[in-house]
Amino acid sequence: MKIKVPKSISYFLTVLFLISSYSCKKNQEKEAQAQSKEIEKVDPFFKLSLAQWSLHRTFNEQGVNPFKFAEIAKENGFEGLEYVNQIYTDEIKKLGFDAVIDSLKVVSENAEMQNVLIMVDGEGDLADPDEEARNLAVENHKKWVDAAQELGCHSIRVNTFGTNDPELWIPAVVDGLKKLSDYASTKNINILCENHGWLSSDVPVLIEAVKQVDMENCGTLPDFGNWCIQRENGERWGQCIEEYPNKYEGIETMLTKAKAVSAKSYDFDENGNETTLDYPRIVKLIKDSGYKGYIGVEYEGDRLPEKEGIKATRNLLLKSAKSLQ
Template sequence: MNSHFSHKIIALLLVGALTVFSCKNSEKETTTDETVQSDSLVDTAPFFKLSLAQWSLHRAMGPDGNLSPFEFAEKAKEYGFTGIEYVSQLYRNQIEEIGLEAVLDTLKQKSSDHGIENVLIMIDGEGDLASPKEEERNEAVENHKKWVDAAAFLGCHSIRVNVFGSNDPEEWSKAAEDGLRKLAEYAGTKNINVIVENHGWLSSDPPKMLAVLKAVRRDNVGTLPDFGNFCIKRGNGERWGECVEEYPDIYKGIEMLMAMAKGVSAKSYDFNKEGYETKLDYPRLLKIVKDAGYTGYIDVEYEGNRLSEEEGILATKTLLLKSAESLN
């Protein structure tokens, strides 16, 4: 083979090798770019799911409102939520008119029609689970059982309960532990959690609340930390009204309650022109929730008066997403 021909073959081989190498590099660069874009999408996704607390619409769904509580799933879908958290007292009239079973059938169908997940039911007005009187506690337990059944029927994971009782710590602790244990034993047979919100009086004192919940010794008992409910004493000993004493460090309180959290409630009251809550440091609160390893639903519970209910709901939702993005 002459040398000129040999040189041509070598040159062709080199060109082919460079072409293959170039293609592989190009493929690698494309893959790397796609990976970066994919990772970027993952990083911007919130670490939690969004649900809507029905109390955010309590005026619209109340006696003077123009929205039926049966439209809850539809409105939540319209606002961009994937889950809903019911409030039992908002169905009082409907239950009196058509019965609880028919109400639940309607709610289940509505949530299915709109592709919305039923998360939990907040129970009010069914008696005091922490009453100092055992007979009253037992009656409250029996009253709550139908809501355990309702939650199981709807596919919820929990019912939220209250434990007001008395303001005497020792008396309250014993009574709350007894009432919660009895209800949780029944709820366990239905695979339903019994979760307690910091909702006033000693339930808004996290160390005391956690001591009670741990004493119950049941896996289906936990907390629903609420960003805003830390009033432990109100004027004239009332359950609601002007707060005269608040738990001193609500951020530490949320951190403590997250240890047994099976849900989280993002309370809001008002917003400044930059869109931040005027009373609560949402980025700080979201960091506490994230650091606890929580990845479940966070519900939006707007309670303000300046904005409309719809405006408040959307402002809270936007702030949650913005705060979560700042943590990535």
């Protein structure tokens, strides 16, 4: 038997439901704001920098001026800047290399932001088995070493793809890294190897190469992600067919030579946790290693808008640090 509800009561119940839903939503917002304020109070053992790749769509696809990077990073609660050289390709063509570096220095100083490092791509491969190509890569990187010094950065990140044959790769990369590190040492700049694919993501092989270079200014930049050793058809990017088996062990080993750290993230669950990476476990590894420098937020996901992904990554780092206090 159906019970008829008078229109007045039905209307009242509908309004009550809407008020209740609105009130519940407001309470959730207040709770989220309270949690955010609680996170803001955390005094972590590290400083926060923003990796410019987190905003690559903002600059490359949406057409936002890349000279606004310092301003955007400051607005989102960061102290340091990690540049990506390829984002400034068009500006360098229009204005010239020196003018771009000078401009970045001015805008970062005006924003009172610390320049941390430059991620260098497209300047050749320091692990190329061909010595002539390798030497050209060394020469191409020197201007970025100079730029890092001018900006007040401590490092540049380089690529070391070369070959997937360790017997060929180790002597080649050691030679390339030594030559560039020799030059960089005169500028007080570090040369950093990231786990960025191929043998650079095979941590024991990478660490052996860095040990053979045996220079104080040649170190590592452990990335929370980037664990693909081999991709389909031998490509540098694309479908991964083999990953390094233990990323947490890999991060711990890379931290022994680390001069920077990259907090990669892809997506988050309803509790704000990264869906593929155990952030509290990684942050504990970093703290236990004695590292106290900058951790760069590098959001690389597709679901969340870039600024939301950046904020989620930053909050998770701080929450993870708080859990260790």
